[in-house]
Amino acid sequence: MGEFSFIQWIRKQQKRRRDVLVGIGDDCAVIDVSSDKLCLITTDMMVEGTHFDLKKCTIRDVGRKAIASNISDVAAMGCQATVAVISVCFPEYTSERFARELYKGIWDIADTYHIEIVGGDTISGRSPLCINITLLGKDNGLKPVRRSGARVGDLILVTGSLGGSILGKHMHFEPRLKEGLLLNKNFTIHAMIDISDGLTADLYHILEESHVGAIIHEDQIPISEAAVRISKTTGNTPLYHALSDGEDYELVVIASKGQARKIMESDLFSKNIFSCIGEITDSRDIRMKYTNGHIKRIKPQGYEHLKS
Template identity: 75%
Template structure:
């Protein structure tokens, strides 16, 4: 059973409380805590050897990434992160320097985004280093943007450039929180997600939750220089990496043609590149349109943990 199949199985067997506005199936769960206030909850676990390699990177960067991943989840809902709890499994014989460097990375980014670490759990074991962050956020009178709102005729927009994150961006990315809040406050976004598993895989999450399909314009996919560089090592095309590589943590959204045009002509997102890469259609699946106008189906591909 793959990761997404397992999640869907759990989702189908999970009972729902009345105060749960949104449960399994999106970037965050949404809980109704009062008549006019919503609480968002997300959690991310990072394990040495899977999400990073401590033989090749600094533990300070790992601490930063652990917090940044959860910030990105709440940004994908267009809302504001507030507090976090952190659970850590340290390998036996972990040094004080290791711990201090880890928390230097954690506090550096949590302070930057005004997030307070309010608790957690610490253990030691024989396994690899593991860190889990659970983060809470609030709506601030903004309606959370779900994956399930894409409509036929919507344009598909994405921030930044994609692919090749393994060459460094997977540790140093900046969560698109400021941009997400600007988008939610000033435009009508129908559906949004952060790109953690890969463009095609995460777009497919939106399509499945919304019951629609998509046609992508091959020439409009924003390919990063890192994807081009990585392609020379792997033999895959830069486009393949832009479609399939995980951990770009850019925002992928759908919205009406009118709203898309407003965003593309706006200066509210400052220097962040925004690209229109396709359109939502009625037929299921993802389709790729070449520069010559030929349309072919493509299979969603990205990172899966199981």
């Protein structure tokens, strides 16, 4: 069983409460806590050896990444992050200085986004370092942007440049919380997701939830310099890395052609932050239009924790 088929199995077994507006299958769950207020909930776990290597980064970097990845989920819903609870399993004989550095890394970015740490749990055991953060957010009167609203004819936008995050961005990215909020406040966004598993893998989540397909254009994919550098050692093309490398934590934004044009022309955002990479279709798959004019179906690729 693969990771995503396992999640689908859990989803099918779960009974939905009336106050759960969005459950399994999106970046955050959304709970109706009163007649006009919504609570967003997301959680992420990081394990030493899988998500980070303490021989290549500091424990402060780990703390920063742990909460930043959660903030990115709230950004993908176009809402505001508010408070977090943190659970950590430290390896036996961990020093207090080490533990404090982890929290300093968390506070580095939590303070930037006005997020308060309100609780959690701390234990130790015979295991690698493991940290789990649950982050809550609020809608501030906005409707959370889901994965399921993409429509045929919509354009596909992405922020930033993609690929090669393992060369450093995966630990030091800036979550697009500001951009997510601006998009939701000022434009009509049909669907949105952050890129954690890989561009094609995460775009495919939108296509599945929206029951649509997509065509993307080879010459419009914003390839990062890191993707070019890493391609020289892996033997894969920079395009391959831009399409399938995870942990870029950029946003995929789906909007009508008119709204997409307004977004790209808006002075609310940094210049050239958005690239239009394709269009939503009724094909139920992802197709690539290459620079030679050929169109070919491509398989969504990205990181998956459980392998089939």
